[in-house]
Amino acid sequence: MKEFKKIKNFVFDLDGTLYSELDAVFGQVSKRMTKFIAEKLNLDLKKAKELQTNYFHKYSTSLNGLMIHHDIDASEFLKYVHDINLDFMHKDLILRKELLKLNAKKFIFTNGSHDHVANITKHLGIYDLFDGAFDITDCNYIPKPAIEPYKKLVSKFNIEPSESVFIEDIAKNLEPAKKLGMKTVWLINDEYWGKKDSDKDFIDFKIKNLSSFLKEINILKVA
Numbered sequence: 369m370k371e372f373k374k375i376k377n378f379v380f381d382l383d384g385t386l387y388s389e390l391d392a393v394f395g396q397v398s399k400r401m402t403k404f405i406a407e408k409l410n411l412d413l414k415k416a417k418e419l420q421t422n423y424f425h426k427y428s429t430s431l432n433g434l435m436i437h438h439d440i441d442a443s444e445f446l447k448y449v450h451d452i453n454l455d456f457m458h459k460d461l462i463l464r465k466e467l468l469k470l471n472a473k474k475f476i477f478t479n480g481s482h483d484h485v486a487n488i489t490k491h492l493g494i495y496d497l498f499d500g501a502f503d504i505t506d507c508n509y510i511p512k513p514a515i516e517p518y519k520k521l522v523s524k525f526n527i528e529p530s531e532s533v534f535i536e537d538i539a540k541n542l543e544p545a546k547k548l549g550m551k552t553v554w555l556i557n558d559e560y561w562g563k564k565d566s567d568k569d570f571i572d573f574k575i576k577n578l579s580s581f582l583k584e585i586n587i588l589k590v591a
Contacts, residue, residue, distance in 0.1 A: 371551065372585045375472055377532035379521070379545075382478040382485055384537035384562065385555055385578065387492060389457065396452040401430055404448050409438060428511040429479050435509060442509050450484040459493030466582035467497045471589055476501040477521055477534070479511040500525050518544045535578065539566035546570035553581070 384390040398420070406416035423433025434440035467474060474497060476485055482503045489495040502524060507517035522529060529549035536542050538561060542552040553573045554566055566574070575581040 369584060369588055372533070373589055375531060375533050375551065375585075377473045377475065377525075377527045378470060379475045379477050379527075379532055379534045379550070381534075381536040381538070381541065382476050382480060382488060384557065384559070385535055386463070386476070386494070387457065387460070387488065390537075390557075390559070392456055393452065393454070393488070397449050400449045400451065404445060405430075405434065408440060428513065429504070431504070432509065432511055442505075446481040446504070447483070450481055450487065452487075454487060454491045457488075457491040459491070460579075461493065462579045463492065463582075464494050464497065466579050466586060467494055469586040470582060471586075473499045473525075473527070475499055475521070475525055475527075477512070477517075478502070479504050481505065512538075512541045513544050515544045515547070518548055522548065535575075535581075537562050538564075539568070539571060540564055543568070543570045546572070 380386055383393060401420050402413055402417045405411065405420055406413050409416065411419065420430045423430045427433040427436065431440070431442060431445055434445065435442055476498055478485060478501070480503060482501060482505070485501045485503060486495060489498070502517070502521045504511060506524065507520045510516050512518070533551040533553060534542060534545035535553040535555060537555040537557050537559070539554050542554060543565070546552045551572050552570060553575055554571045555578060556574055556576050557563060
């Protein structure tokens with residue numbers, strides 16, 4: 369953990385990382401994706417869901433596959449699928465406290481949209497704590513784990529990878545960050561897609577709770 373004393377930039381994935389109620393959020397997003405695909409491509413819901421899943425596994429996001437094969441309007445898709453109800457989500461006062469204590473810049477790096485970032489972080493009560501967010505539009509809809517968005521993230525925010533850490537719940541998304549020289553942290557979970565490749569050596573640390581992990585770092589930095 370000593371190496372975290374030199375970390376100047378904390379890069380966080382959004383969904384499944386800054387909050388844990390992934391099913392409650394993505395259950396809604398997934399249903400809206402299926403409905404959108406069904407209506408746009410004139411498919412029944414079962415066929416639409418199969419296509420959605422197939423594209424996700426093949427292209428890292430369903431949107432990527434839809435753009436490649438069906439010329440779907442990305443902005444329309446993102447606006448529609450992220451129009452969800454987050455009334456169940458409460459402010460995370462513990463996470464806010466540890467983020468405030470963190471003596472470093474803080475960024476969000478997501479395959480979602482800026483509107484989705486704002487919606488989630490406002491409900492969590494941490495919207496004002498970040499120095500910037502990099503979303504799917506910032507790299508012309510090329511998603512993680514392609515290397516291009518990682519390079520553009522570094523360039524956009526002028527961060528030094530060797531002084532940065534990336535925290536993610538999808539293990540394979542950590543590999544490009546490691547290649548660029550970042551420290552990598554996997555937030556342990558049992559999701560099939562999340563834990564795939566979680567045994568690889570491009571993961572530096574594995575944690576069970578983000579707030580507890582940040583608390584350890586904050587204690588370390590003042591020690």
